[in-house]
Amino acid sequence: MIRRMVLLGAVxxxxxxxxxxxxxxxxxxxxxxxxxxxxxxxxxxxxxxERRLKQxxxxxxxxxxxxxxxxxxxxxxxxx
Numbered sequence: 001m002i003r004r005m006v007l008l009g010a011v012x013x014x015x016x017x018x019x020x021x022x023x024x025x026x027x028x029x030x031x032x033x034x035x036x037x038x039x040x041x042x043x044x045x046x047x048x049x050e051r052r053l054k055q056x057x058x059x060x061x062x063x064x065x066x067x068x069x070x071x072x073x074x075x076x077x078x079x080x
Contacts, residue, residue: 003045008040
């Protein structure tokens with residue numbers, strides 16, 4: 001059930017990204033990148049090996065935390 005809901009949520013956000021691209025042609029690259037990321041992340045839950053899935057989830061979690069830290073440092077440094 002959770003896998004289907006994650007996949008459904010990703011599909012909804014991909015549709016929103018496509019609609020944004022249709023209404024504003026300048027966000028094409030962002031829509032493509034977002035759609036690719038959402039598709040990849042939603043399909044991760046269909047992995048058969050639980051150990052590998054847990055490792056991937058932990059790696060993605062630390063990647064997100066790292067990106068927040070980089071953003072905070074860039075914001076504090078005046079780059080953003």
